[in-house]
Amino acid sequence: MEVLLKRAERPFKEKIGEEKTREVFDKIIEALNLMPNQFSGTLASEIPRFILSYSQNLDDLSTEKIEGILLHVLILTRSLSSLSDMNSSQVNQKLINRSKSEMRNVLDLLKKFVEKAKVGELINKEAGTVDDILDYILGEEKERLKFTDVGGFLKRAEKKYTMYLRGNKGQKLINDILSSLAGIPEVHRGYLASDISRFLAKYSETLSEKKESEIERTLTKTLNYSKGITKLKDLNKEEMNQFIINRSKHKVRNLFELYKVFLEREEVFILKEEKPSFDEILDYTLGRSSGPKALKSNDENNSAE
Structure with a gap:
């Protein structure tokens, strides 16, 4: 040097x-x-x-x-x-x-x-x-994710998760979640990734009251949820909120509330592929619907062109 x-x-x-x-x-x-x-x-x-x-x-x-x-x-x-x-x-x-x-x-x-x-x-x-x-x-963006927001919250909580999960599970899951949150489209990342990281940091304060399987389940489902929203580029925040309100019949108002309901479901979330689709997230969380899907797949968009 x-x-x-x-x-x-x-x-x-x-x-x-x-x-x-x-x-x-x-x-x-x-x-x-x-x-x-x-x-x-x-x-x-x-x-x-x-x-x-x-x-x-x-x-x-x-x-x-x-x-x-x-x-x-x-x-x-x-x-x-x-x-x-x-x-x-x-x-x-x-x-x-x-x-x-x-x-x-x-x-x-x-x-x-x-x-x-x-x-x-x-x-x-x-x-x-x-x-x-x-x-x-x-240029500044009013509603974007700061570098230090997610990394700071989750890294401070990582030690606690490592204490309560055997091996290197805690560290690996937190790092995978961080990478996945970074992949959320910018239109939603600024508010959602920060909300999820704050939730996990607060949740980490209650780990002594939880079973190891419950802690691992929460982190694994968080990872799956964040992977499931990496393609949500077609709708802005207001449009997405309205879609969720309609899809849930006014029981859920936004992506963060949907995340919390997703975590609460006791039924096992079965992955068909490494990255679940957002519609799979919706069907698991709110039940199947015959209404419009949240977004088209890339293949559908390409064929429409």
């Missing part, structure tokens, strides 16, 4: 001076050393390598823009500490979902953030989290 940064120093010193270069490089090294362990194995070398590569292309950039580029590198590196409750795969999935596949990992996010600085568009505050940077690059 420091060897790469040392090689990158000279071109920056020639453009912005030794004192400024040394000051910001020391801060970047400090931030890299404080990076969560799950990212340090790759990013601790990728970020210095990116800086080294960038140092070879400074000729056409003004002093102000070069200083801005280094500032953005420092801000992003520091912000990684806000992701301590998530692993690399979960972070990558979040970036893919939030950016609609324009960014696939933290290095892609860094490149986008640095490009903003290169054209003189500096973030107007000291960003504390990756969400702050994403809001700056992609």
Whole structure:
């Protein structure tokens, strides 16, 4: 890490001076050393390598823009500490979902953030989290899932589930649920994934009163439910709520209430495929209906075109 940064120093010193270069490089090294362990194995070398590569292309950039580029590198590196409750795969999935596949990992996010600085568009505050940077690059969304919401709630509860489920069942189920919640379409993910994670965190406080089989059943059904709503892109929140109200004859009002009723059903939920369809979720929870289905399958949509 420091060897790469040392090689990158000279071109920056020639453009912005030794004192400024040394000051910001020391801060970047400090931030890299404080990076969560799950990212340090790759990013601790990728970020210095990116800086080294960038140092070879400074000729056409003004002093102000070069200083801005280094500032953005420092801000992003520091912000990684806000992701301590998530692993690399979960972070990558979040970036893919939030950016609609324009960014696939933290290095892609860094490149986008640095490009903003290169054209003189500096973030107007000291960003504390990756969400702050994403809001700056992609624009804020009033009702979206924050990086730290789901990961924070569930990771804090994971130890409790691990205590009450033998082997590594608790950890595996929580990680699978996190990945599945990250795959919920953005139109519903912002509110639903956060509601489910809060519910599981609160449920974890009562585990001493539960049987192991009941705890495992709750987590397994949560995983199946979250998998079952990964294709719900056709209806927005209001339309989905109205559909559920009509389908349940006004007994259930939204996806989160449907989730809780889904958990309460004692009958075994039989999986026909790895990912159940939302209509299977509805039929199990509310009973079969001859009314309209929630959404068409991809095959049906393609044939209709």
